[in-house]
Amino acid sequence: MQKLQGKTALITGGNSGIGLATAKLFLESGARVAITGRDQQALDEATKALGHDVLALRSDAASVTEIEALMSQINRAWGRLDVLFVNAAIAGPLPFEMVTESHFDTVMSVNLKGAFFAVQKALPLLAPGASVILTTSIANQIGAPNFSVYAASKAALRSLTQTLALELVGKGVRVNAVSPGPIATPIWGKFGLPADVALAAQQEVANKSPSKRFGQPEEVAKAALFLACEDSSYMVGQEVVVDGGMSLL
Ligand SMILES: NC(=O)c1ccc[n+]([C@@H]2O[C@H](COP(=O)([O-])OP(=O)(O)OC[C@H]3O[C@@H](n4cnc5c(N)ncnc54)[C@H](OP(=O)(O)O)[C@@H]3O)[C@@H](O)[C@H]2O)c1
Numbered sequence: 747m748q749k750l751q752g753k754t755a756l757i758t759g760g761n762s763g764i765g766l767a768t769a770k771l772f773l774e775s776g777a778r779v780a781i782t783g784r785d786q787q788a789l790d791e792a793t794k795a796l797g798h799d800v801l802a803l804r805s806d807a808a809s810v811t812e813i814e815a816l817m818s819q820i821n822r823a824w825g826r827l828d829v830l831f832v833n834a835a836i837a838g839p840l841p842f843e844m845v846t847e848s849h850f851d852t853v854m855s856v857n858l859k860g861a862f863f864a865v866q867k868a869l870p871l872l873a874p875g876a877s878v879i880l881t882t883s884i885a886n887q888i889g890a891p892n893f894s895v896y897a898a899s900k901a902a903l904r905s906l907t908q909t910l911a912l913e914l915v916g917k918g919v920r921v922n923a924v925s926p927g928p929i930a931t932p933i934w935g936k937f938g939l940p941a942d943v944a945l946a947a948q949q950e951v952a953n954k955s956p957s958k959r960f961g962q963p964e965e966v967a968k969a970a971l972f973l974a975c976e977d978s979s980y981m982v983g984q985e986v987v988v989d990g991g992m993s994l995l
Pocket residue numbers: 758759760761762763764765782783784785786788805806807808833834835836837856881882883884925926927928929930931932933934936
């Protein structure tokens with residue numbers, strides 16, 4: 747029997763990187779999978795790459811109205827949800843003194859508000875035994891220069907994981923988090939840096955890592971699968987760190 751046989755799973759930010767690798771693994775593990783993102787072309791390409799009957803739904807994580815519409819679509823398609831992987835986020839690095847109110851609001855709206863309301867609006871669909879997984883980041887436990895808003899948003903998600911875990915465990919819903927370190931995904935190309943500067947920054951991060959390399963999205967997906975399925979049945983409110991040892995430095 748496959749680990750997610752007969753289960754339904756929604757992955758926000760599932761058209762790229764960690765979300766896409768997790769969608770692939772969840773499908774291979776027997777689940778029916780829905781993915782979201784804003785970029786229709788990336789959704790189409792993801793659907794092609796997954797090669798299964800995946801539900802690709804365009805939805806902006808920063809909009810509560812769109813989150814409600816998304817959950818209605820899931821309800822119409824499946825009537826319930828067994829796994830919710832709240833993974834969509836933007837990093838938006840900026841030196842502290844350059845952060846504007848608008849930049850702050852944009853990052854927080856996707857990363858924190860979006861995650862908060864994704865869980866709230868999914869709640870009526872979450873079946874007993876359901877698993878909610880939030881993607882945090884090791885930026886929430888180490889100093890992360892130039893990532894002040896992002897790191898704060900992920901620290902808030904760590905707190906949310908613990909609080910929701912206790913609020914929802916009585917309903918039979920487990921809430922946990924997966925906390926990636928540096929993972930080789932398209933997010934590193936979205937920092938607005940010239941290609942050579944971005945590459946040098948990544949090389950510096952890899953050299954600093956105890957494992958001397960970036961992690962692969964598939965390595966995070968395996969942790970997400972563990973939290974999604976019965977293998978983690980007694981895990982409640984925990985954060986699984988997948989970082990090659992980076993946060994120990
Ligand atoms: N890669 C790393 O080194 C690393 C480290 C720590 C934590 N993380 C976390 O891992 C998660 C996945 O990131 P990734 O590395 O896989 O990056 P990625 O490849 O850039 O994926 C980010 C995903 O989020 C979606 N997204 C962003 N804003 C959205 C919005 N407003 N509405 C809906 N979807 C939105 C993107 O889709 P669209 O662009 O189509 O909207 C995309 O699918 C994030 O939570 C990130 O913070 C990553």
